[in-house]
Amino acid sequence: MGTAQLFFIILSILVLIIIAWVFIRNPTIRKEIDSITGLGFGLILIGMFFNGDDRFIGYGLMTAGVIFLIVDAVLKFRRAGQS
16 A cells, blocks of 8 residues: 555545534534435445455445435435425
């Protein structure tokens, strides 16, 4: 593993920690996180860890996570429009 890869891994972990910190500190955002959102973020994180061993599995898990997050955003947008 090169220094550039290590740098980007550390950078991505720091960004995820900052995002988690913002979610924890803001109670209105914390209420909006549901199981689909958690599953999406979890798949993205797992995909990041599996990316080095087998790229097909890593990118597949990240793609599935992004799809779950997009579906969740569309569902929330439609619910907000109906209210």
